[in-house]
Amino acid sequence: xxxxxxxxxxxxxxxxxxxxxxxxxxxxxxxxxxxxxxxxxxxxxxxxxxxxxxxxxxxxxxxxxxxxxxxxxxxxxxxxxxxxxxxxxxxxxxxxxxxxxxxxxxxxxxxxxxxxxxxxxxxxxxxxxxxxxxxxxxxxxxxxxxxxxxxxxxxxxxxxxxxxxxxxxxxxxxxxxxxxxxxxxxxxxxxxxxxxxxxxxxxxxxxxxxxxxxxxxxxxxxxxxxxxxxxxxxxxxxxxxxxxxxxxxxxxxxxxxxxxxxxxxxxxxxxxxxxxxxxxxxxxxxxxxxxxxxxxxxxxxxxxxxxxxxxxxxxxxxxxxxxxxxxxxxxxxxx
Numbered sequence: 001x002x003x004x005x006x007x008x009x010x011x012x013x014x015x016x017x018x019x020x021x022x023x024x025x026x027x028x029x030x031x032x033x034x035x036x037x038x039x040x041x042x043x044x045x046x047x048x049x050x051x052x053x054x055x056x057x058x059x060x061x062x063x064x065x066x067x068x069x070x071x072x073x074x075x076x077x078x079x080x081x082x083x084x085x086x087x088x089x090x091x092x093x094x095x096x097x098x099x100x101x102x103x104x105x106x107x108x109x110x111x112x113x114x115x116x117x118x119x120x121x122x123x124x125x126x127x128x129x130x131x132x133x134x135x136x137x138x139x140x141x142x143x144x145x146x147x148x149x150x151x152x153x154x155x156x157x158x159x160x161x162x163x164x165x166x167x168x169x170x171x172x173x174x175x176x177x178x179x180x181x182x183x184x185x186x187x188x189x190x191x192x193x194x195x196x197x198x199x200x201x202x203x204x205x206x207x208x209x210x211x212x213x214x215x216x217x218x219x220x221x222x223x224x225x226x227x228x229x230x231x232x233x234x235x236x237x238x239x240x241x242x243x244x245x246x247x248x249x250x251x252x253x254x255x256x257x258x259x260x261x262x263x264x265x266x267x268x269x270x271x272x273x274x275x276x277x278x279x280x281x282x283x284x285x286x287x288x289x290x291x292x293x294x295x296x297x298x299x300x301x302x303x304x305x306x307x308x309x310x311x312x313x314x315x316x317x318x319x320x321x322x323x324x325x326x327x328x329x330x331x332x333x334x335x
Contacts, residue, residue, distance in 0.1 A: 012039025016046030023047060024057035031060060033067045040064065041076030048080040058084060065096050074105050082111035082139070090116045098125070103133050110139035118147045126155050134163075138171045145175055153182050160186050160203075166196050173202035180206040192218070197231040201238065208238045216242065233263030240267035250286050257295040265290070265301035277310050284311065291323045299323070299335035 003011065015023050024047060027040050044061050047053040057080065064077040081088065090113060097109045110129070121144060129140045137159075144152060156172035163169060176182045183203040192200055200222075207215040216239070223235040240249045249271070253264035272283060283305075290302035306316060327335055 008036055009039040009042075012036055012043045013046065016043030017050075019043070019047060020052050021054050023052075024054050024060070028056050028060045031063070037064060037068050037073045038070065038076065041068075041073045041080065044080035045076045045083070048083040051085060053080060053084055053086070055086065058086060058088060062089070062092055062096065071102055071105070074102070075108065078105045078108035078112075082108040084112065087115050088112055090114075090120075094120065094125075098128060103136060106132055107136045107139055110136050111143060113140065113143040116144060116147070118149050121147060121149050121152060123151060126151055130155070134165045134168045138168055141168075141171045141175050148178075153179060157182055157186055160195070160199060161190055166199070169196060169199045170202065173199045177202060177206055180210055180212075183207055184212075187215070197226070197228055198234075201231060201234040204235075205238055209241060211242065229259045233260045236260060237263045237267045240264070240271065246271055253298065254286075254289055254293075257293050257298060261293065261295050262297040262301075265298055269301060269305065272305055280308060280310055287311075288319060291319065296332040296335045299327075299332065303335065 012027075015026070019026075023043070027043055030036070031040050041061070041064050044053060044057050044064075047057055061077040061080045065074055065081075068074055068077070081093065093109065093112055094116065097106060097113065100106045100109060110132075129137055141152075141156065153176065156175045159172040160169050160176075163172075173183075176186075183206055186203055187207070192203075195203070204215055204219055208219055219235050219239055223232050223239070226232050226235075236249070236252055239245060246268075249264055249268055253261050253268065256264065272280065275283070287302045287306050290298050293299055293302075303320065306320065327333075
């Protein structure tokens with residue numbers, strides 16, 4: 001009671017940083033409008049960050065947003081809601097989100113709209129979101145990623161075709177991955193070469209999985225022409241999902257000790273994990289060849305796969321020990 005305001009604020013923050021589920025009830029029972037509101041809000045933020053916020057804490061955060069006017073207080077409560085992994089009372093949250101005018105608070109609240117129903121995503125809400133910052137829009141798209149409505153799909157298509165903010169385009173493309181026809185609409189509406197490479201590869205993903213010959217050919221052409229190693233790596237990973245690609249994938253891995261080879265090994269690991277014992281045994285020479293790579297990632301992946309029980313033998317262990325002695329440290333410490 002005798003503490004000054006600054007000290008009390010730090011005490012509440014410490015409760016949030018160190019507390020558990022019981023502290024949600026402590027904060028709720030001690031909250032009065034205005035009194036220690038800032039400390040309470042940011043204590044809830046830390047409880048949420050540490051994944052120990054519960055329904056009582058969420059209800060308190062909503063009360064703070066409804067009753068407090070100080071922006072720093074409201075921001076702490078909004079982030080407590082946005083970082084929660086709970087099923088939230090989205091109707092109350094949506095009402096607060098619609099009335100909120102501060103962009104940074106709307107951004108945090110947009111992250112908390114998980115669980116909203118499709119019939120609540122109407123043109124009024126989408127137009128409100130479109131009027132906010134790109135970061136707010138990105139958080140909103142991620143929150144509604146499980147909802148399928150024509151309104152959201154058209155909104156995301158428009159973001160990719162008309163907007164120039166790359167991160168907003170990426171979030172929109174990721175939403176559309178479950179809708180191959182929409183991805184195809186974008187790829188035919190504008191020149192795909194004009195898209196950011198990350199957006200383009202995301203849109204190509206469902207089309208390649210459907211074995212669309214036109215886009216498989218396009219992806220292979222991009223792989224040959226691109227100077228961007230990360231784009232080529234993503235394309236190699238996508239193309240490796242097609243049938244009967246293992247031999248071609250292995251050749252690409254062994255001829256690329258750069259980031260491309262790392263993407264290739266990620267793809268190969270997925271194929272290997274689903275292979276029969278006979279198929280795995282056929283991959284043994286390839287894995288041994290990978291041990292000679294100059295890439296720490298490729299050596300690491302191959303060593304990991306060589307731990308499969310079918311490869312346990314004195315000869316295999318001797319090869320691993322021999323390669324271990326030649327690794328350059330600290331460059332290849334992980335391997």
